[in-house]
Amino acid sequence: MVTLKDVAKRAGVSVSTASYSINGSSLITKETKQKVLLAAKEIGYRTNGPAKNLKEKKTNIIGLFLSGFTGPFFTDMMEGIQDVVIQNGYELMVYASDDKHRLLVERYVDGAIILNYHMEDSFLESIADEKLPCIVLDREMETPFINQVLLPNERGSAMAVHYLLEKGHKRIGYMAGSTESYDGEMRLKGFKKEMQKHNHSFSEKDLLRADFTESSGYLAMFQYIEKHTQNVPTAFICANDEMAMGAIRAIKEKNLKVPDDIAIIGFDDIYVSQHFSPSITTIKVPRKQWGIIAAHSLFKMMDSKYKVETDGAVSIELMSRTSG
Amino acid sequence: MVTLKDVAKRAGVSVSTASYSINGSSLITKETKQKVLLAAKEIGYRTNGPAKNLKEKKTNIIGLFLSGFTGPFFTDMMEGIQDVVIQNGYELMVYASDDKHRLLVERYVDGAIILNYHMEDSFLESIADEKLPCIVLDREMETPFINQVLLPNERGSAMAVHYLLEKGHKRIGYMAGSTESYDGEMRLKGFKKEMQKHNHSFSEKDLLRADFTESSGYLAMFQYIEKHTQNVPTAFICANDEMAMGAIRAIKEKNLKVPDDIAIIGFDDIYVSQHFSPSITTIKVPRKQWGIIAAHSLFKMMDSKYKVETDGAVSIELMSRTSG
DNA sequence: ACATTATATTGAAACGTTTCAATGAAATTA
């Protein structure tokens, strides 16, 4: 491996001079600087990142820790994060896992954004500190070096319920995702709360469980209709658009009409939703903005060395289309 | 920051003993080992990754370098890679960028898998070496520490052409993606070649260009029909399923029927393709398998310290459905 | 010509690990 020492030798200067030159210090004269740079290029010198990190006690890397590379939903968010991270002269490293978190534990990152239900609160508390502030996207936590940037999930569900009640629906069902998802459970909570608020009864048998995928939504709805034929709600709210698509597919297959027999409302407004047939009424979540806010909030924390108020909440809106 | 030195002090042993204990060396007696481990836990010791890397000259991290977090296509592949990487006791770091590649240049990874048209061949040649073998997924390269794992794109297109000709189509159009994509250009090449082979003329005006997204596919097809109304091919092959979906949407909107007026064949077989209406005839690409093969090939190279034949090619097949 | 200041270069220490070689203690052998 070619090191700074080699560069220095070839350029006929000391290691320190070589280092200063490569880092563009103003102390060094132009000529020596060029001499060094040339030597470096000639022998193919490349900085050794870990060594640099060790000395500087920072990596200039931000980590995004997910529980999986799942679905179309997250890529927009990643792009938002990526933009901000690059702007700030850092790199973004995406890491998906369900058990170990070495890159987080071993200080490979200067900051972290977390959306990973596998990580326990206590674990996060133990690793977050001044040198490693964290943003959590999937839980509520109030501790010194951890900040949350959450989606207004409850409000979204409330909007959907309100919208359906206005349209005269009496009995509304709900298709939830897996219980492990914070966003998912909040959406369910918001739904129940709003129903209650309007004195609308909701029986647990109209609560379907799936796992956020299209196929699981299809299956859940198919089985539900099979079992409760002739006695189903006139509308369903689904915890995300993919399940809504699955539900619609099942309904069609059972020779029922959307929205005439059963109206469907989704959540997220992923790209295909407006092109689906029928186009899906849904709660639009600005995913990229979410990522941007999260990343900004992280850098603010890294600057201030302490907890900080997150600026600008994520704003959602109901997109009224044909499915509901 | 709490270091090994602190642990050693608290446990009343030397730094070396602490290090050996934590790494589970058999030299150390059980009691001291426990003493050290306890001390470490008490003061919240965490290994400093960069320091360790510096000393050991390896990071145990594999990097996946993409040009963007785009589309539903790549997540399956990532999962395949991730599985193999974890199995081998490494971590996977995903990194998307269009300019700098610091994490690659500065030896943050022990191996890399590359699918990023922004990286030039010469750049890759300059960084790949014994300590950093690379697998390229988006180009043909024959150099010592670089191995390629490619999709049989040409064959896929040929299969599609063959299938359509069998069905009696005479004039077949093609919707290509952006020219920057290796896979895309190979698919186009395969298409042209097969047409020629069967003595079928193909005029450049039946070649549409889009950028692999649904919306771009929609737009391209919409404009094409608008311009050449009454005089369009009876079938189109699209370089990926997303564009195929867009194309179908445009065709429907122009009050033409798929496949009766225009048949459509896609490429990739992404999840929604079989649930789309109409379901899409397409070339199925086993994405996860692709990732697995790539990762295996990488580790093989890391072991053998030299170029290696990749075992098991990626196998594709044509899924005959209703759109074409 | 000499003292002073400014400028350019360098030696050496430090970052937190790992690991070799050396030491010390205990156990075995003769």
Next chain:
DNA sequence: TAATTTCATTGAAACGTTTCAATATAATGT
């Protein structure tokens, strides 16, 4: 009991950087 072997522990060097403090050189002022 002395000599030898085994086992556990430790000191010190090394990994490739950065950066402080020190030195060497050139430029300035008197």
